Amino acid sequence: MALHVARKDPRAHWFLLLLGLVVMISALSFNGYVAVEGGGSGRTGPDPTPATDDLTRSGPVLRLDGPAPVSRSMPAGTIALTFDDGPDPRWTPEILDVLRRHHAHATFFVVGARVNEHPELVRRILAEGHELGSHTFTHADVATLPGWRRDLELGLTRTAIAGATGRYATLFRPPFSSGPSSLTADDATALRGAARTGHVAVLADRDTVDWRRPGVDAIVAAAAGIPVIPTGPGTPATASDGPASPDRGSGAVVLMHDGGGDRSQTVAALDRLLSALTGRGYRFATVSEGLGMPRSELAASRSDRLRGHALRYAQTGAAWLASAMTWLLGAALLLGLLRLAVQVACAEIHRRRQRVGSPALPRRQILAPVTVIVPAYNEAANIGATVLSLLASEYPALHVIVVDDGSTDGTADIVARMRLPGVRVIRQANAGKPAALNTGIRHARTELLVLVDGDTVFQPDTVYRLVQRFADPSVGAISGNTKVANRRGLLGRWQHLEYVIGFNLDRRTYDVLRCMPTIPGAIGAFRRQALLDAGGVPADTLAEDTDLTMAVLRAGWHVPYEGRAVAWTEAPASLRQLWRQRYRWCYGTMQAMWKHRRALAERGPGGRLGRRAWPYLAIFQVLLPLTAPAVDAFAIYGLFFLPWSHLVLAWLGLLALQAATAAYALRLDGERLGPLWSLPLQQVLYRQVMYLVVVQSVVTALLGSRLRWQRMIRTGGAAALVENTATGPLHWPSNPRAYR
Structure with a gap:
């Protein structure tokens, strides 16, 4: 039965609906990539084949962009404190406060996605004289990733840091890494790939394994190079009787964490370590300072900063969308x-x-x-x-x-x-x-x-x-x-x-x-x-x-x-x-x-x-x-x-x-x-x-x-x-x- 004479039905809204769904799925997928795919507490099984001797016996700071590896180590009396997995809204400010009280500088290897979440903390790190490095965008194990994904992780992190600070970070520490002696062939491949994008690898001389929460004494001992007596399951490790200072004056890159979990033991251990060693002639410096090199961060272009802002807004919007959809459901x-x-x-x-x-x-x-x-x-x-x-x-x-x-x-x-x-x-x-x-x-x-x-x-x-x-x-x-x-x-x-x-x-x-x-x-x-x-x-x-x-x-x-x-x-x-x-x-x-x-x-x-x-x-x-x-x-x-x-x-x-x-x-x-x-x-x-x-x-x-x-x-x-x-x-x- 005829009732109304109709204009032609609108069609553009179907294209807009499809486009909106594609954008929504893309945003949700990006949020899933950031929040779900990233992170982890351990390696997913890289090739156990060890790297070549020239890498496993090298110093902790590696340049792999030339025909042969070039490594450096901290000079005697210099300790480069490094912190991974941040920035964290609770623990990073506490660690910064401890460092400021002791007039010490450190290097922070930040996760790009967390940089977008807390850009003010990254700016504070630089403002207080500390150094920034990349720790990938989602804390992914680069040794297990294909080349395109590794480059994406590094590129997104560089963009995130550029948007937050206006500078590039050229230092890079792969997640789940420790010292050069633990490098595998897959690790070496990943580090060489990172070097081709302008990154300098920074590993560690001493890994405090503070993410395991072994106790304040054990963290201090590991940072100072004092042997640690292992104990039974569930009991904190303790330091053995030994020297009260690190290896009689040797320098070191020390690996600690300011994010990724409860870092109260790390904060307490850091305060004790700085109090004990600062008065004994030890210098706590960034990696670049310790090696007598210029700051590693480079000025980012205006277009790179704009891309960084866009990335942060995209990540924030995607997270908001996922949260809104959860509430809607x-x-x-x-x-x-x-x-x-x-x-x-x-x-x-x-x-x-x-x-x-x-x-x-x-x-x-x-x-x-x-x-x-x-x-x-x-x-x-x-x-x-x-x-x-x-x-x-x-x-x-x-x-x-x-x-x-x-x-x-x-x-x-x-x-x-x-x-x-x-x-x-x-x-x-x-x-x-x-x-x-x-x-x-x-x-x-x-x-x-x-x-x-x-x-x-x-x-x-x-x-x-x-x-x-x-x-x-x-x-x-x-x-x-x-x-x-x-x-x-x-x-x-x-x-x-x-x-x-x-x-x-x-x-x-x-x-x-x-x-x-x-x-x-x-x-x-x-x-x-x-x-x-x-x-x-x-x-x-x-x-x-x-x-x-x-x-x-x-x-x-x-x-x-x-x-x-x-x-x-x-x-x-x-x-x-x-x-x-x-x-x-x-x-x-x-x-x-x-x-x-x-x-x-x-x-x-x-x-x-x-x-x-x-x-x-x-x-x-x-x-x-x-x-x-x-x-x-x-x-x-x-x-x-x-x-x-x-x-x-x-x-x-x-x-x-x-x-x-x-x-x-x-x-x-x-x-x-x-x-x-x-x-x-x-x-x-x-x-x-x-x-x-x-x-x-x-x-x-x-x-x-x-x-x-x-x-x-x-x-x-x-x-x-x-x-x-x-x-x-x-x-x-x-x-x-x-x-x-």
């Missing part, structure tokens, strides 16, 4: 669980109210005349079955009006040729479904009206069960239970689950909360007065059923749900048709929500609509689906950077919860559990179609486009439920609920 999960709890609680309340003899049900029988209005536009595939099913109703006073809205497939002729008593056919030029409904309402002569789509089949007791709720004079309209007729294929099963789990559980909730926002076009009953109070069927939105229901509520009427009044309707049989139908539904629902937004401040039934149903629709039908693409992007990120066991357990847990909910809803609706096998595929494939529909609808609304009525092509799915629909009496299967 947590909020969505919490809202989903809360929604499920409310749905189940309300469904149980609704089920108890539906029991025979329940005080919530009317005690007097309603048998007043009812007019069923069937708007039809090109419904030849199902119209015969629809009309026959209505006439087969177990209701004594039933009239049927079929309003043909300019059909071109002979819909009206099919009904006219049937010559059925109590059925009236009205023809009009095509004006849209709302106009057809209003035409039928004007021609009806009863106070109770049932509005039915032309692709819907009623069970014999449907009309009777539907109108019994009118025994309550506050009831202005009643929603029935719509079921999918054509559910043989996978798409049909998915829609069947959606109707039973989503729509019908929600309607039970709305009924209990007295805020029903939608009576489906396939089956709904109305008092004439309620329709008049609402101004008739509105034609200014695409979801005329939602718009009308909201108007009835705001007019002061109550709208319940009668789950035992069943109508079988034909669902879209192709993805294209499904898209067109849901696009119209979603866009029309948003139109109706905007149109009735003033209900948020009203009282009575309208206020319940505004403060209960309106937020529910906004959250679960608009906002959360809009975040679904981001959730999928986060899931792709998780496949590469999060533990698979956690992801699998989380997904299986959610799937089990959804399956339990689906089983409960199917049982509540009198359905078999067979379609549950398709639930995992529904969550993987069908869900994407639904959230993309919401994206398209929101973009259309924001751009101010007017969406035309998008009619679904009928295939006779509802008519297939019954036999002899055109020439003979209606015949139902023995159990229509069991139809598959």
Whole structure:
């Protein structure tokens, strides 16, 4: 049925959505590279083959950019204290404070990613006369990395330091390294690769292994070159009886840590070491100072500084995005669980109210005349079955009006040729479904009206069960239970689950909360007065059923749900048709929500609509689906950077919860559990179609486009439920609920 003349649908937003997802996945991947891939507490198994003798017997400072290695060692009486794995917001300032008190300088080998996190600490290191060196970007073991990854680690660290300080660091210490004697062939290859990018390697003469927290005494002894007596597991090592000063005046490069864990022992050991040795003629200097060389940091160009700033902003943004996505997933999960709890609680309340003899049900029988209005536009595939099913109703006073809205497939002729008593056919030029409904309402002569789509089949007791709720004079309209007729294929099963789990559980909730926002076009009953109070069927939105229901509520009427009044309707049989139908539904629902937004401040039934149903629709039908693409992007990120066991357990847990909910809803609706096998595929494939529909609808609304009525092509799915629909009496299967 034509409603609006549409401009061409916007297309650029799909490119922007795809681009946004690519950017998001890239940012999350960068955060995963920084936060997940980097670090570690030990080597991952480099080649144990030792390096050549000219390296393993060299000094701790190595230049490997020439044909032969060149090494240097600290002169006598000079100790170069070096600190790895920082900067750390807690321990680095404490170490700097200790060094300042003792007027000592040191060299800090910083991790590039942590430089981006704490650039102020790196600037303080330089401002207080200390020296900077590179310790890779993510604390990766360069001996195990391919060349491109090693160069990336060094390049990113150099860029990070340039952005934070305006200078380059040329000194380099590989993570997990110690002294020259421990170098392997793979280590040597990595150091030569670093030398080709302008780096000078700095190893250590004395490794304090302070990361193991062996005790303050053991750290001091190792830094001073005093032999250490190993002890049992869990007991700090102790220094043996020996000289109280390091190797009788020899110089050394000492390896310690200012990051990567609890460094309280390191801080205490540093203070004791400086106090003990400064007065004995020992000098504590940076590596370059100790060797009598100029400062190792070089001035960075303006473009390099800008790249450093960009890298820091990218890392900060990626970390913020990952944190925001974690909070979003947590909020969505919490809202989903809360929604499920409310749905189940309300469904149980609704089920108890539906029991025979329940005080919530009317005690007097309603048998007043009812007019069923069937708007039809090109419904030849199902119209015969629809009309026959209505006439087969177990209701004594039933009239049927079929309003043909300019059909071109002979819909009206099919009904006219049937010559059925109590059925009236009205023809009009095509004006849209709302106009057809209003035409039928004007021609009806009863106070109770049932509005039915032309692709819907009623069970014999449907009309009777539907109108019994009118025994309550506050009831202005009643929603029935719509079921999918054509559910043989996978798409049909998915829609069947959606109707039973989503729509019908929600309607039970709305009924209990007295805020029903939608009576489906396939089956709904109305008092004439309620329709008049609402101004008739509105034609200014695409979801005329939602718009009308909201108007009835705001007019002061109550709208319940009668789950035992069943109508079988034909669902879209192709993805294209499904898209067109849901696009119209979603866009029309948003139109109706905007149109009735003033209900948020009203009282009575309208206020319940505004403060209960309106937020529910906004959250679960608009906002959360809009975040679904981001959730999928986060899931792709998780496949590469999060533990698979956690992801699998989380997904299986959610799937089990959804399956339990689906089983409960199917049982509540009198359905078999067979379609549950398709639930995992529904969550993987069908869900994407639904959230993309919401994206398209929101973009259309924001751009101010007017969406035309998008009619679904009928295939006779509802008519297939019954036999002899055109020439003979209606015949139902023995159990229509069991139809598959």
